[in-house]
Amino acid sequence: MKPSARITAIFTLVLLVCLMLSCFILRHLDSLRSQATLEEVLYIPSPKVVKRLSLGYDGLLADVYWTRAVQYFGTKHHLDSQDYRLLAPLLEITTTLDPHLIVAYEFGASFLAPPPPNGAALAQRAVQLVEYGISNNPDEWRLYYNLGFIYYMELKDYAKAADAFARGSKVPNAHPALRIMAAQMAQHAGELQMARMMWTTTYQSTQDPNVRANAITHLRALQVDEDVTALENLISDYRQKTGQFPSSFADLQALGMLRAVPVDPFGNPYKLAPAGRVEVGEPDDFPFITKGTPPGYVPRPFKFRASDLGTSWR
Amino acid sequence: MAAIEILGLEKTYSVGFWRKRPKCALRSLHLNVEEGEIFGFLGPNGAGKTTTLKLLMGLVFPTGGSARILGKEINDPRMKAEIGFLPEQPYFYDYLTANELLEYYAQLSGVAAPERQHKVRYVLGRLGLQDAAAVQLRKFSKGMLQRVGIAQAILHEPKVVFFDEPMSGLDPMGRREVRDLMEELKRQGRTVFFSTHILSDAESLCDRVAIIHKGELQGVGAVADLTSSVEGKVEIVWHGSAIPPSVKGLTAECHAIGDTVRAVVREANQDAAIDILRREGLRIISVTPVRVSLEEYFVRKLKICEIAAGISS
Amino acid sequence: MSARVVHIAANTFREAVRDRVLYNLIAFALLMSAAAVLVGQISIGIERLVVVNLGLTAVSLFGVVIAVIIGISLVSKEIEKRTLYTVLSRPVYRWEFIVGKFFGLAGTLVVNTLFMAIGVFAALLYVGHGFQSGDGWIVVAFYFIILQFIVMTALALLFSSFSSPLLSAVFAFSLFVIGSFAEDLRGFAGMAQGLSRWLATAAAYLVPNLSSLNIISSVAHQQPVSTQLIFSNTLYALMYTGMALCGAVLIFERRNLK
Numbered sequence: 094m095k096p097s098a099r100i101t102a103i104f105t106l107v108l109l110v111c112l113m114l115s116c117f118i119l120r121h122l123d124s125l126r127s128q129a130t131l132e133e134v135l136y137i138p139s140p141k142v143v144k145r146l147s148l149g150y151d152g153l154l155a156d157v158y159w160t161r162a163v164q165y166f167g168t169k170h171h172l173d174s175q176d177y178r179l180l181a182p183l184l185e186i187t188t189t190l191d192p193h194l195i196v197a198y199e200f201g202a203s204f205l206a207p208p209p210p211n212g213a214a215l216a217q218r219a220v221q222l223v224e225y226g227i228s229n230n231p232d233e234w235r236l237y238y239n240l241g242f243i244y245y246m247e248l249k250d251y252a253k254a255a256d257a258f259a260r261g262s263k264v265p266n267a268h269p270a271l272r273i274m275a276a277q278m279a280q281h282a283g284e285l286q287m288a289r290m291m292w293t294t295t296y297q298s299t300q301d302p303n304v305r306a307n308a309i310t311h312l313r314a315l316q317v318d319e320d321v322t323a324l325e326n327l328i329s330d331y332r333q334k335t336g337q338f339p340s341s342f343a344d345l346q347a348l349g350m351l352r353a354v355p356v357d358p359f360g361n362p363y364k365l366a367p368a369g370r371v372e373v374g375e376p377d378d379f380p381f382i383t384k385g386t387p388p389g390y391v392p393r394p395f396k397f398r399a400s401d402l403g404t405s406w407r
Numbered sequence: 408m409a410a411i412e413i414l415g416l417e418k419t420y421s422v423g424f425w426r427k428r429p430k431c432a433l434r435s436l437h438l439n440v441e442e443g444e445i446f447g448f449l450g451p452n453g454a455g456k457t458t459t460l461k462l463l464m465g466l467v468f469p470t471g472g473s474a475r476i477l478g479k480e481i482n483d484p485r486m487k488a489e490i491g492f493l494p495e496q497p498y499f500y501d502y503l504t505a506n507e508l509l510e511y512y513a514q515l516s517g518v519a520a521p522e523r524q525h526k527v528r529y530v531l532g533r534l535g536l537q538d539a540a541a542v543q544l545r546k547f548s549k550g551m552l553q554r555v556g557i558a559q560a561i562l563h564e565p566k567v568v569f570f571d572e573p574m575s576g577l578d579p580m581g582r583r584e585v586r587d588l589m590e591e592l593k594r595q596g597r598t599v600f601f602s603t604h605i606l607s608d609a610e611s612l613c614d615r616v617a618i619i620h621k622g623e624l625q626g627v628g629a630v631a632d633l634t635s636s637v638e639g640k641v642e643i644v645w646h647g648s649a650i651p652p653s654v655k656g657l658t659a660e661c662h663a664i665g666d667t668v669r670a671v672v673r674e675a676n677q678d679a680a681i682d683i684l685r686r687e688g689l690r691i692i693s694v695t696p697v698r699v700s701l702e703e704y705f706v707r708k709l710k711i712c713e714i715a716a717g718i719s720s
Numbered sequence: 721m722s723a724r725v726v727h728i729a730a731n732t733f734r735e736a737v738r739d740r741v742l743y744n745l746i747a748f749a750l751l752m753s754a755a756a757v758l759v760g761q762i763s764i765g766i767e768r769l770v771v772v773n774l775g776l777t778a779v780s781l782f783g784v785v786i787a788v789i790i791g792i793s794l795v796s797k798e799i800e801k802r803t804l805y806t807v808l809s810r811p812v813y814r815w816e817f818i819v820g821k822f823f824g825l826a827g828t829l830v831v832n833t834l835f836m837a838i839g840v841f842a843a844l845l846y847v848g849h850g851f852q853s854g855d856g857w858i859v860v861a862f863y864f865i866i867l868q869f870i871v872m873t874a875l876a877l878l879f880s881s882f883s884s885p886l887l888s889a890v891f892a893f894s895l896f897v898i899g900s901f902a903e904d905l906r907g908f909a910g911m912a913q914g915l916s917r918w919l920a921t922a923a924a925y926l927v928p929n930l931s932s933l934n935i936i937s938s939v940a941h942q943q944p945v946s947t948q949l950i951f952s953n954t955l956y957a958l959m960y961t962g963m964a965l966c967g968a969v970l971i972f973e974r975r976n977l978k
Contacts, residue, residue: 467977
């Protein structure tokens with residue numbers, strides 16, 4: 094007198110079939126609608142509307158939008174996109190809902206300001222975002238740092254950068270680099286050491302994996318630039334001494350100018366190129382380098398290395 | 408072929424949220440009901456009558472045993488087309504009229520479309536509901552709802568009908584009508600299985616009864632057989648108002664009414680009592696055997712059961 | 721066999737229609753549409769936008785409330801009041817009962833949505849002084865809303881097949897809220913690691929994907945809807961509903977009725 098086995102079997106089978114098909118269709122739907130939910134952000138007249146509609150659940154909704162912003166950026170970045178137009182509205186809504194979500198401002202500084210494919214090329218909007226953050230969190234040194242960062246890196250307005258760092262250095266518990274950067278901005282703006290200090294500070298000041306990966310990648314590029322410059326200087330010294338270009342790094346070693354075969358930050362040897370130039374073994378490993386690329390090299394859009402997103406620097 | 412065969416049907420519930428304790432609602436029940444008889448299923452409240460009916464209707468699944476109705480298994484839809492069921496204190500869709508409700512049930516029972524109207528009308532008339540046919544059920548009184556319940560049970564002319572407390576909520580007139588209906592069903596050759604705790608109804612109607620108490624079957628058989636198993640009593644009436652003490656010791660009840668005394672004595676003590684009365688010189692007016700009622704049998708059986716339970720626990 | 725399903729569906733439809741709860745909720749939703757007209761007059765220039773947004777959202781939310789409340793009462797109330805006993809003692813399979821109930825309620829909701837849609841379109845006509853070509857997509861939005869109702873009804877039936885009316889309502893409404901954020905849940909699952917990733921992924925696929933059925937804001941801006949989306953959503957809703965109904969049947973088949 095138990096329930097009919099036949100009916101049980103039939104309905105279990107139908108249930109499993111429906112389950113599998115629904116999962117399958119869901120993936121298809123996701124690909125169809127990958128941007129649709131996000132694009133609704135464009136229809137919102139202002140972030141304040143979202144805050145009002147959130148019925149007091151700002152925090153939760155802020156988290157939802159933050160998650161969407163990170164997802165959006167990650168997806169676009171992965172696809173080497175040129176268009177990040179939703180990033181600014183997403184970050185603005187996130188910070189309107191939760192003005193104390195510092196990581197959102199950091200994200201904006203790192204990825205709103207630079208040009209595609211690494212960002213949305215909205216430096217001024219990034220400035221506005223961070224200024225809004227500062228007005229809501231006046232004791233958060235990271236925000237002043239990020240403001241200065243945008244002025245320095247993208248807008249090349251060294252005066253305003255110095256001003257931002259100076260404001261930030263007065264905040265209790267500020268990172269010591271802020272004062273140094275403020276002081277040295279006038280003279281050493283544009284120099285490699287300044288850039289290195291800045292990327293290192295960025296790396297140390299944030300917890301967000303994307304921002305850190307971005308910082309590491311830039312730091313590696315700076316190292317390569319420095320190495321290539323130094324090596325090319327050595328090569329021109331060699332030429333002056335011997336009247337010709339070295340055929341390999343061994344020649345430089347023979348003269349005591351080098352102790353070992355020079356390697357790049359990944360441990361791959363640099364290559365000696367004709368006419369006294371030095372090149373990296375794999376240019377694709379180093380986005381953002383300004384030296385050491387073969388002639389006619391077109392930089393490929395890059396993605397963050399998985400190891401960078403998960404690990405810590407040296 | 409037996410209309411209803413119950414073979415060791417059993418139901419145990421596990422009660423409680425954290426530690427599940429088993430609660431036995433029905434111990435292994437063996438029972439047969441023949442075709443064409445009116446069978447009474449008696450017992451006090453909570454004895455397991457409704458549980459048995461729910462098991463037979465397939466509303467609840469047994470934890471042991473099986474049953475067959477009209478030779479077919481319980482959940483067989485072909486069998487269900489030939490049975491009718493009236494649950495205890497029935498309740499129906501508030502917003503339907505009696506007509507619509509019965510039409511709906513007729514559809515579900517597989518009554519062919521052309522016959523439905525006719526059968527519905529007949530059954531409404533038979534139960535005196537023809538004036539209320541177009542009234543929504545939420546306006547019905549309890550008695551009227553009971554009658555609708557009976558109507559839906561017999562609508563499709565089933566071979567076996569199951570009633571759970573069919574008389575509940577009815578006034579004496581209504582109860583009379585239901586009794587007449589049950590006898591009419593029997594005359595039509597149908598089997599009626601009903602549960603009740605009103606013993607007088609069972610006594611007059613049933614061919615056979617079963618008594619159940621605390622989930623266990625206590626006795627099955629024709630009413631006459633059961634009552635005759637109980638020791639008979641005799642009523643002695645004599646003139647006067649004196650009650651000899653030795654007689655008093657033999658009687659269960661004894662009281663004086665006007666200038667006569669009436670005493671009820673066990674059959675075995677009948678001769679002894681008469682001797683005593685003669686010796687006292689009292690004039691005996693009548694000596695009549697008293698019919699043992701089913702209630703008597705019932706109470707006695709239950710008392711034995713309680714005592715047995717008391718001894719074993 | 722299928723005739724009984726039809727009879728049960730028809731009876732469910734009749735019962736739901738005569739239940740006054742339905743009318744109150746419909747009246748409320750229509751009131752919202754009227755309110756949209758008023759609000760639209762305050763925000764000049766975006767009256768049509770407000771009417772479409774507010775009207776469709778009202779229909780969607782109140783329709784879900786109707787679907788869940790009536791869906792739950794379909795089974796729970798029947799068991800509580802024992803109207804079920806006289807039905808199941810007839811040659812009716814338990815699965816026919818569930819399926820019939822489902823179709824009856826689904827039919828009720830379709831009819832109700834039709835009425836509410838007429839209300840919204842009437843408001844739109846009034847406020848916009850005529851229809852624009854892009855308004856046709858609003859019909860698709862209503863179709864998706866109906867699909868949403870069907871999914872929620874199936875879920876309500878699933879929960880009420882084993883749970884008390886109150887708990888069933890709580891579960892169903894919770895799934896509605898979570899399902900509206902289903903895409904975000906999948907995004908979160910994509911970013912998580914280890915055990916939480918597995919749990920989030922499982923949840924993200926089991927939860928009804930209501931976010932893709934919500935095209936209200938894009939339709940308010942008269943954006944077209946791709947046929948692929950319509951097709952995929954229809955198929956998904958059917959599969960998910962099938963899943964929930966099968967679950968309801970399997971549970972109900974085994975249930976001991978009080």
